[in-house]
Amino acid sequence: xxxxxxQQQDESQLVAARRAKMDRWAEDLGVYPWGHREDGLTSLAxxxxxxxxxxxxxxxxxxxxxxRPRVKVAGRCIQxxxxxxxxxxxxxxxxxxxxxxxxxxxxxxxxxxxxxKLDYGDIIVAEGAVGATQKGEICVWAxxxxxxxxxxxxxxxxxxxxxxxxxxxxxxxxxxYSNPETIETFRMRSNIVSSIRAFMDAQQYLEVxxxxxxxLAGGAAARPFQTHHNALDxxxxxxxxxxxxxxxxxxxxxxxxxxxxxxxxxxxVSRRHNPEFTMxxxxxxxxxxETMLTLTEEMxxxxxxxxxxxxxxxxxxxxxxxxxxxxxxxxxVLFENATGVSMSDESAVRAKAAELHIAGADKRNHWLLVADxxxxxxxxxxxxxxxxxxxxxxxxxxxLTRPQKDDATLxxxxxxxxxxxxxxxxxxxxxxxxxxxxxxTEQLEGEDDEVAAFRTLDEDFIHALRVGMxxxxxxxxxxxxxxxxLTGNESIRDVILFPLMRSQETQSDDS
RNA sequence: GAUCGCGUAGCUCAGCUGGUAGAGCACCUGACUUUUAAUCAGGCGGUCUUGGGUUCGAAUCCCAACGCGAUCACCA
Numbered sequence: 204x205x206x207x208x209x210q211q212q213d214e215s216q217l218v219a220a221r222r223a224k225m226d227r228w229a230e231d232l233g234v235y236p237w238g239h240r241e242d243g244l245t246s247l248a249x250x251x252x253x254x255x256x257x258x259x260x261x262x263x264x265x266x267x268x269x270x271r272p273r274v275k276v277a278g279r280c281i282q283x284x285x286x287x288x289x290x291x292x293x294x295x296x297x298x299x300x301x302x303x304x305x306x307x308x309x310x311x312x313x314x315x316x317x318x319x320k321l322d323y324g325d326i327i328v329a330e331g332a333v334g335a336t337q338k339g340e341i342c343v344w345a346x347x348x349x350x351x352x353x354x355x356x357x358x359x360x361x362x363x364x365x366x367x368x369x370x371x372x373x374x375x376x377x378x379x380y381s382n383p384e385t386i387e388t389f390r391m392r393s394n395i396v397s398s399i400r401a402f403m404d405a406q407q408y409l410e411v412x413x414x415x416x417x418x419l420a421g422g423a424a425a426r427p428f429q430t431h432h433n434a435l436d437x438x439x440x441x442x443x444x445x446x447x448x449x450x451x452x453x454x455x456x457x458x459x460x461x462x463x464x465x466x467x468x469x470x471x472v473s474r475r476h477n478p479e480f481t482m483x484x485x486x487x488x489x490x491x492x493e494t495m496l497t498l499t500e501e502m503x504x505x506x507x508x509x510x511x512x513x514x515x516x517x518x519x520x521x522x523x524x525x526x527x528x529x530x531x532x533x534x535x536v537l538f539e540n541a542t543g544v545s546m547s548d549e550s551a552v553r554a555k556a557a558e559l560h561i562a563g564a565d566k567r568n569h570w571l572l573v574a575d576x577x578x579x580x581x582x583x584x585x586x587x588x589x590x591x592x593x594x595x596x597x598x599x600x601x602x603l604t605r606p607q608k609d610d611a612t613l614x615x616x617x618x619x620x621x622x623x624x625x626x627x628x629x630x631x632x633x634x635x636x637x638x639x640x641x642x643x644t645e646q647l648e649g650e651d652d653e654v655a656a657f658r659t660l661d662e663d664f665i666h667a668l669r670v671g672m673x674x675x676x677x678x679x680x681x682x683x684x685x686x687x688x689l690t691g692n693e694s695i696r697d698v699i700l701f702p703l704m705r706s707q708e709t710q711s712d713d714s
Numbered sequence: 715g716a717u718c719g720c721g722u723a724g725c726u727c728a729g730c731u732g733g734u735a736g737a738g739c740a741c742c743u744g745a746c747u748u749u750u751a752a753u754c755a756g757g758c759g760g761u762c763u764u765g766g767g768u769u770c771g772a773a774u775c776c777c778a779a780c781g782c783g784a785u786c787a788c789c790a
Contacts, residue, residue: 215723215724215759216724216741216742216758216759217724217740217741217759218724220741220742221741282749282750282751282752284749284750284751284752284753285746285749285752286745286746286747286748286749286752286753287745287746287747288746288747289746289747289748289749290747290749291748291749291750291752293750302749302750304748304749306747306748307747308747322740322741323740336748336749336750337748337749338748338749338750340748340749340750342748356724357724357725357740357741358724358725358740359724359725359726359740360724360725360726360727360738360739360740360751361725361739361740361751362726362738362739362751363725363726363727363739363751364725364726365725365726366725366726367725367726367782368782368783369721369781369782369783370725370782372782381725423789423790424789424790425788425789425790426788426789468789469789470788470789471715471787471788471789473784473785473786473787473788473789474783474784474785475789476788476789571790574790578790596790599790600790601790602790646790694783704781704782705780705781705782
């Protein structure tokens with residue numbers, strides 16, 4: 204019934220006019236509006252590149268042989284200028300735009316009629332010589348012109364494009380055909396991901412796929428989505444991280460593994476957060492967090508080359524240089540620079556927290572206050588235009604990380620910050636099963652809010668660690684955010700094809 | 715979840731201190747064989763997001779709901 208409602212809304216005069224035209228063409232000209240297979244198509248960019256000036260000049264002379272290259276092309280009409288016995292139109296595919304010139308003299312009559320009355324948005328196939336107009340516009344001079352698909356929906360404004368953000372996300376197909384830069388962004392995204400895969404494969408990492416539906420949602424602290432398997436009558440969570448499964452693979456004997464796939468977190472949405480987002484996680488046996496640091500820096504530098512000059516990729520106001528070695532500063536130093544107190548000085552930390560009106564300054568765990576203060580004042584002090592590794596995170600907020608040999612309050616963990624965003628996070632993995640069990644247990648005891656309801660001790664993971672996991676380095680890297688940085692998109696929704704939007708159906712159906 | 719902003723034709727947008735709706739593009743009819751957001755002439759197109767309220771009168775002011783955006787919160 205919603206379908207009918209939608210159809211009725213769409214059935215405006217504009218749609219009716221397009222239907223009427225389609226029916227008229229079918230009756231009068233025998234035009235089938237939905238096209239058929241076409242072999243030997245040339246992309247519009249390639250067709251344009253085939254233009255041969257000499258051949259073009261030569262054929263203009265009287266009686267000369269036409270040596271211009273011939274092509275068959277297809278695309279969606281985005282401009283249409285009919286001038287009597289001559290019609291120019293511009294079609295678009297994902298390689299670019301190309302003008303098709305239709306002369307009444309060169310086309311069968313019924314084909315010329317279709318060209319002359321074509322609507323914006325219609326998809327066509329044309330064959331002919333690659334030439335140019337008097338003004339020098341490279342075009343295909345069509346001697347075959349056929350409708351390949353009728354578009355029944357009125358198109359967005361041809362000059363300004365589709366700019367309404369809501370429509371752009373909800374009807375991404377409209378956004379893509381109206382705004383070519385959208386396709387370009389997602390082409391870059393694809394190339395970036397390919398370059399990361401190529402990089403990891405070259406390092407002999409094995410790509411694997413671990414469960415997205417998990418009986419226990421572990422490996423991070425976030426609220427999970429819940430679902431249910433009917434036949435097994437079993438509650439399942441969409442994963443919040445693949446970490447605990449990937450580590451099991453190291454236990455099993457794989458030495459280097461990675462996974463690029465979706466995580467799901469039942470949290471708020473923002474310019475930097477989509478409920479489903481893509482993570483790279485990688486684990487290397489006999490590596491440590493330094494191994495992962497080198498790997499990460501090289502990988503990002505390589506992927507930056509995919510989009511342009513890695514020495515200057517702009518993101519908002521910042522020009523970020525990925526070619527230079529990344530900055531490196533320890534969590535404690537950054538903390539002390541920003542707050543003026545040492546993070547290990549509990550009373551000073553409490554005093555500072557009280558000063559900044561941080562909740563629970565007198566009661567909460569010292570290290571949790573440190574983390575709050577860090578996010579409050581220290582994180583912002585990192586130069587957004589310089590990729591910066593923040594190292595030596597406190598152990599208390601790193602339950603899956605090995606504590607440092609000389610100071611157990613610190614851990615072998617870093618996070619990479621670029622443009623005020625957390626991009627990556629890596630550890631020397633904790634592989635001591637007894638300590639891991641202890642940290643998990645403490646973590647569970649410390650939780651008293653609703654988040655705790657989803658947390659359960661993953662006993663099988665502890666069992667796996669008892670079987671024995673080699674010392675290892677592990678990395679998590681947010682692909683969406685990296686793509687934002689490299690493509691200059693400041694909203695995560697612009698680098699996710701179909702970002703989650705509030706449902707419109709419920710509002711009309713429920714009321 | 716909180717605060718602020720926005721919601722007008724298919725699209726892009728005007729619409730002032732309240733007087734009952736406008737442009738461009740698109741669409742329809744016609745002219746035009748070298749256009750480039752083609753041009754020219756004529757025409758069609760609106761539950762001003764929705765529901766209340768104030769008022770003689772509301773696109774405009776007030777309240778609420780819905781949607782989108784920004785900031786914040788949440789996201790170790």
